[in-house]
Amino acid sequence: MALLSDATTLTFVSSLGVYGIYKRYEPAGVLSALVLLFAVPGYIASQARSQFSYAIVAYLTTFVSFYALLIAYTIGYRLSPFHPLAKYPGPVACKVSKFWIAYVASRGKTHKYICDLHNQYGDVVRTGPNELSFRHEDTIMAVFANKEVKKGPYYDCRYQKGVTPLDGIKDFHEHAGRRKLWNRAFSMAAAKEHVDDLQTAVSELLQELEKRQGDVVDISQWISFIAFDFMGSLVFGNPFGMVKAGKDTAGLAEIIDTLAYVSNVMSHIPWVWPFLTQIPGGDAPLEVARTACKNLVAKRVKSTNTNKRDLYHYLLDEDGLEPVKPSEKQALMEGATAISAGSDTTATMMVHTLFFLMQNPDMSKRLQSELDNVYSAGGEAPDYTKHVELPYLNACINETMRLYPAALAALQRRVDVGSGGKMLGPFFVPEGTQVSAHLYTMHRDPRYFYPLPDTYWPDRWLTQESYILPSGESISSSDLIVNKTVYQPFSYGQQNCAGKVVANMEMRAVLSALLHKFDIKPARGFKLQEYEDSICDVYITYRGALPVTLHARR
Numbered sequence: 001m002a003l004l005s006d007a008t009t010l011t012f013v014s015s016l017g018v019y020g021i022y023k024r025y026e027p028a029g030v031l032s033a034l035v036l037l038f039a040v041p042g043y044i045a046s047q048a049r050s051q052f053s054y055a056i057v058a059y060l061t062t063f064v065s066f067y068a069l070l071i072a073y074t075i076g077y078r079l080s081p082f083h084p085l086a087k088y089p090g091p092v093a094c095k096v097s098k099f100w101i102a103y104v105a106s107r108g109k110t111h112k113y114i115c116d117l118h119n120q121y122g123d124v125v126r127t128g129p130n131e132l133s134f135r136h137e138d139t140i141m142a143v144f145a146n147k148e149v150k151k152g153p154y155y156d157c158r159y160q161k162g163v164t165p166l167d168g169i170k171d172f173h174e175h176a177g178r179r180k181l182w183n184r185a186f187s188m189a190a191a192k193e194h195v196d197d198l199q200t201a202v203s204e205l206l207q208e209l210e211k212r213q214g215d216v217v218d219i220s221q222w223i224s225f226i227a228f229d230f231m232g233s234l235v236f237g238n239p240f241g242m243v244k245a246g247k248d249t250a251g252l253a254e255i256i257d258t259l260a261y262v263s264n265v266m267s268h269i270p271w272v273w274p275f276l277t278q279i280p281g282g283d284a285p286l287e288v289a290r291t292a293c294k295n296l297v298a299k300r301v302k303s304t305n306t307n308k309r310d311l312y313h314y315l316l317d318e319d320g321l322e323p324v325k326p327s328e329k330q331a332l333m334e335g336a337t338a339i340s341a342g343s344d345t346t347a348t349m350m351v352h353t354l355f356f357l358m359q360n361p362d363m364s365k366r367l368q369s370e371l372d373n374v375y376s377a378g379g380e381a382p383d384y385t386k387h388v389e390l391p392y393l394n395a396c397i398n399e400t401m402r403l404y405p406a407a408l409a410a411l412q413r414r415v416d417v418g419s420g421g422k423m424l425g426p427f428f429v430p431e432g433t434q435v436s437a438h439l440y441t442m443h444r445d446p447r448y449f450y451p452l453p454d455t456y457w458p459d460r461w462l463t464q465e466s467y468i469l470p471s472g473e474s475i476s477s478s479d480l481i482v483n484k485t486v487y488q489p490f491s492y493g494q495q496n497c498a499g500k501v502v503a504n505m506e507m508r509a510v511l512s513a514l515l516h517k518f519d520i521k522p523a524r525g526f527k528l529q530e531y532e533d534s535i536c537d538v539y540i541t542y543r544g545a546l547p548v549t550l551h552a553r554r
């Protein structure tokens with residue numbers, strides 16, 4: 001009896017100790033888990049063995065009690081008034097465990113879930129045991145441009161085999177050193193060097209679609225083809241040839257979708273990742289993606305075509321501008337970042353825009369007449385760098401990125417441990433808390449975009465004295481709210497989008513060429529709402545098919 005009560009006491013004390021270690025030091029990794037979660041209860045069970053008729057019963061009883069206590073301490077503390085985030089509202093499931101939000105993420109609708117939580121709880125919501133989401137304009141700069149608020153554990157899964165690609169680097173100094181190379185590749189001057197590649201890709205797309213006039217085509221796929229082709233030129237010096245082939249020759253779309261889905265779910269529970277990778281095949285989907293990207297990069301690195309100033313020209317510092325040659329291993333690992341960040345995002349924004357314009361044929365006509373004024377009589381496009389001067393085109397693109405920013409995820413950051421906590425906008429946030437300023441939600445907030453915050457209405461981006469609403473009602477500019485601090489589809493601060501200039505140039509060029517050349521209508525029998533329903537938050541955006549028919553306008 002004494003022995004049993006000793007074992008019981010030991011179970012209580014050791015589970016509390018292990019809980020304390022996890023809470024204080026957050027040890028990640030398989031070894032610490034083996035020691036703390038297996039060796040400790042295993043030792044206690046071996047001590048209690050003589051009190052049970054069967055060894056299995058001793059082990060089962062001890063392990064179950066040990067884990068039950070660990071779970072009880074964890075949940076008890078997270079729901080208690082002693083937790084540093086106790087005063088912030090949120091659903092119990094979110095407060096208890098990040099497994100809940102990982103589950104929500106696996107369903108693909110996290111963007112809507114968090115938006116609904118803000119509508120229910122207000123401008124700050126506890127979305128995880130140690131996580132807050134904000135819907136307040138003053139949190140944008142506080143979260144994204146704050147040296148004591150770095151990328152959070154959501155980005156830990158980016159780390160692979162000793163290397164962290166650009167988008168996973170947390171330390172600002174290290175990030176700045178790496179980002180410098182990317183900035184050279186995507187400056188306005190560098191973007192201009194890719195105008196010919198873009199022009200070739202656009203002409204090929206128009207030619208291929210012209211051949212398919214009257215047929216049903218999935219414009220979502222075709223836009224992916226051109227986005228991948230252009231990114232192939234920009235990143236690796238050569239297009240993938242998808243537009244000409246009329247198919248995803250490298251299978252990249254599927255690879256990126258799988259990569260984004262798996263890593264988005266895992267990123268909410270990054271500590272599970274090291275365990276999963278120990279199971280044979282546990283990281284198979286990511287390994288496929290990594291290998292495909294590494295092969296593409298390896299081919300480029302070996303290529304003798306070094307005259308091409310593609311991304312790898314800059315990442316490998318072929319101009320010799322850096323005092324120390326950048327790491328080839330690092331560059332190799334950044335292939336996936338370049339392809340997924342550069343193609344899928346831009347493609348999605350273009351397809352969404354076509355979707356909205358098909359939903360609003362009057363807007364489509366209005367954009368076409370703006371384009372007719374600037375295209376030559378022979379159908380030649382204006383200089384791509386001048387597309388920035390087309391107000392309605394840009395208004396349409398801005399409006400798409402307002403309603404559906406390409407990176408739908410929460411863009412998690414974390415208040416530095418040791419900082420003593422920070423005021424982020426009006427909220428005090430204890431150190432070690434993960435935070436996000438939820439752009440999808442803020443972009444639809446009537447305090448920041450008014451009127452019709454949930455409606456596609458590009459006019460709001462035009463500078464006018466008065467505006468006609470879709471209902472026909474007229475409002476004056478003083479009744480309009482467009483909050484440009486809140487509008488951040490490319491994020492904000494040092495870790496904002498590296499490819500913003502190129503992305504804008506590409507979206508303007510492709511959309512204007514398509515809409516100038518074709519009337520685009522939804523395929524007969526296809527309900528446009530199905531497309532909007534297909535949109536999923538996988539950190540970037542997963543989107544379904546958008547079947548259309550095209551007819552040349554002249």
Ligand code: HEM
Pocket residue numbers: 166167168179182337338339341342343345346349401405406407411412489490491494495496497498499500502503504
């Ligand atoms: C409309 C198209 C695009 C949108 C809306 C977009 C949006 C974003 C956003 C919101 C981020 C921040 C992500 C985070 O904090 O987790 C980001 C990062 C990034 N984007 Fe884009 N992006 C677009 C196109 C591109 C293109 C064409 C490239 C070129 C390859 C690119 C390269 C990158 C890179 C490298 C990063 C990581 C930057 C860093 O961590 O320093 N993006 N993008």
